[in-house]
Amino acid sequence: MTLTAAGSAVRGGAGFAVHDPATGEVVGTVPDATAQQALAAVDAAVAAGPAWAAAAPRHRSEVLRRAFELLVARTDEVAALITAENGKAAADARAEVAYAAEFLRWYSEEAVRVPGRLSRAPGGGNEVLVRHRPIGVVALVTPWNFPAAMATRKLAPALAAGCTAVLKPAEQTPLTALLLADLLTEAGVPAGAVGVVTTSSPGPVVDAVLHHPAVRMLSFTGSTEVGKVLLRTAADRVLKCAMELGGNAPFLVLDDADVDAALEGAVVAKMRNGGQACTAANRFYVDRRVAGEFTRGLVERMAAVRTGPGSDPATGCGPLVDRASVRKVERLVADAVARGARVLTGGEAPAGPGSFYLPTVLADVPPGAAVLREEVFGPVAPIVVVDGEEEAVAAANDTAHGLVSYVYSKDLARALRVGERLEAGMVAVNRGLVSDPAAPFGGVKESGLGREGSSEGLLEYTETTYLATSW
Numbered sequence: 001m002t003l004t005a006a007g008s009a010v011r012g013g014a015g016f017a018v019h020d021p022a023t024g025e026v027v028g029t030v031p032d033a034t035a036q037q038a039l040a041a042v043d044a045a046v047a048a049g050p051a052w053a054a055a056a057p058r059h060r061s062e063v064l065r066r067a068f069e070l071l072v073a074r075t076d077e078v079a080a081l082i083t084a085e086n087g088k089a090a091a092d093a094r095a096e097v098a099y100a101a102e103f104l105r106w107y108s109e110e111a112v113r114v115p116g117r118l119s120r121a122p123g124g125g126n127e128v129l130v131r132h133r134p135i136g137v138v139a140l141v142t143p144w145n146f147p148a149a150m151a152t153r154k155l156a157p158a159l160a161a162g163c164t165a166v167l168k169p170a171e172q173t174p175l176t177a178l179l180l181a182d183l184l185t186e187a188g189v190p191a192g193a194v195g196v197v198t199t200s201s202p203g204p205v206v207d208a209v210l211h212h213p214a215v216r217m218l219s220f221t222g223s224t225e226v227g228k229v230l231l232r233t234a235a236d237r238v239l240k241c242a243m244e245l246g247g248n249a250p251f252l253v254l255d256d257a258d259v260d261a262a263l264e265g266a267v268v269a270k271m272r273n274g275g276q277a278c279t280a281a282n283r284f285y286v287d288r289r290v291a292g293e294f295t296r297g298l299v300e301r302m303a304a305v306r307t308g309p310g311s312d313p314a315t316g317c318g319p320l321v322d323r324a325s326v327r328k329v330e331r332l333v334a335d336a337v338a339r340g341a342r343v344l345t346g347g348e349a350p351a352g353p354g355s356f357y358l359p360t361v362l363a364d365v366p367p368g369a370a371v372l373r374e375e376v377f378g379p380v381a382p383i384v385v386v387d388g389e390e391e392a393v394a395a396a397n398d399t400a401h402g403l404v405s406y407v408y409s410k411d412l413a414r415a416l417r418v419g420e421r422l423e424a425g426m427v428a429v430n431r432g433l434v435s436d437p438a439a440p441f442g443g444v445k446e447s448g449l450g451r452e453g454s455s456e457g458l459l460e461y462t463e464t465t466y467l468a469t470s471w
């Protein structure tokens with residue numbers, strides 16, 4: 001069994017099955033790696049490490065650039081695979097491939113711009129020489145909701161910095177990760193430098209990898225709950241950790257908002273991947289003066305989104321990733337309704353096959369509702385009417401999470417002022433999308449540690465060293 005670079009032979013071998021969320025049918029089988037096999041992948045990354053770290057930055061840059069071009073050229077194939085194993089609508093899958101490819105391009109550009117610093121010590125006695133060197137072998141753990149982009153958002157900066165890696169994709173979506181590994185190999189990433197470990201037992205496998213003496217860092221994207229477990233494990237070996245965790249994004253519509261623009265942004269922020277994004281707008285705080293107009297407009301737009309298999313080009317909202325996700329959304333909606341919320345559209349899971357839930361708008365959602373406290377991860381928009389900016393900001397910040405917030409106001413200075421008061425790593429001002437490879441992506445509070453994308457994303461994979469010298 002090969003655990004590194006994919007190949008069709010691997011996909012056909014014995015292992016665990018991957019299901020199409022739209023039909024429940026099996027779309028592929030991948031190896032079910034044991035902890036022992038994962039450690040072999042780490043050993044391969046260790047062996048490949050010194051040569052890759054010593055390669056000229058320009059060489060690493062050109063390999064990543066080739067990977068970018070290969071991924072763009074294979075957009076249709078990769079997007080179809082993402083839809084098959086994740087379920088997302090074809091347009092979302094193509095957008096994800098473009099986004100994933102941009103990390104390869106961005107870090108091909110950043111690979112040749114790793115900064116250093118030389119300065120005179122304040123006392124004048126010596127020089128301070130600061131360098132950022134590759135941290136070494138890194139463990140990467142990714143979620144199922146963006147199977148391509150969450151992988152390249154880690155692999156591209158790690159490789160650019162001169163690190164080698166073991167990637168453990170989510171068990172729901174391992175096929176895309178294997179395809180990416182093939183593509184990186186074709187682009188010139190040396191054997192062993194990127195090992196993909198597919199497993200149905202993430203706990204013991206990741207635990208073993210994190211205890212391998214050569215692993216120096218963990219970069220994890222997933223739920224806050226699992227992130228906390230892994231931070232504790234990482235403490236055993238004092239590993240550097242970059243954590244992209246869950247969100248609970250508030251979407252603020254102030255009294256002077258352009259309501260049409262807010263509606264357009266709301267649908268983007270809510271419905272990307274059918275609501276299964278860490279950046280998904282989770283709670284809508286709408287000023288009383290525009291609440292009626294906003295609510296009517298959102299119901300109209302959400303009701304018009306067609307639910308169906310992602311492979312159908314007319315589909316706007318694909319299935320949720322599995323039945324358990326549908327049950328969670330059902331629980332959150334039932335709780336809100338029991339507390340007095342009204343379902344204005346949707347509010348149900350259509351009969352099978354597949355794990356679908358209809359785009360839903362809830363009004364009159366009371367503050368205690370679970371849907372306002374938990375990440376919905378589905379196409380449900382709960383609306384809470386607020387009186388004024390102070391109430392909106394207080395409600396928005398009343399959460400342990402702090403990944404992204406959205407704010408709409410026609411007065412840009414006011415929107416920026418409110419934006420500064422929102423406890424979030426990212427604030428979208430009068431737009432429904434923040435993700436950009438050139439921007440530092442990440443959260444505050446329990447939404448994470450560290451940043452991905454931008455120049456910060458590369459520095460995560462380095463350690464800062466300092467040499468004191470006099471001449």
Ligand code: NAD
Nearest residue numbers: 142143144169170202203206222223226244245246247278
């Ligand atoms: P998850 O935490 O269940 O799983 C994420 C990864 O961790 C998967 O690869 C899984 O196999 C692995 N895992 C699960 N249990 C583990 C354990 N005990 N030990 C080691 N690894 C384990 O999350 P998910 O359901 O795949 O993804 C959804 C979550 O990811 C949401 O909370 C979402 O907000 C978050 N997310 C965050 C970002 C971000 O950038 N902040 C981006 C995408 C998704």
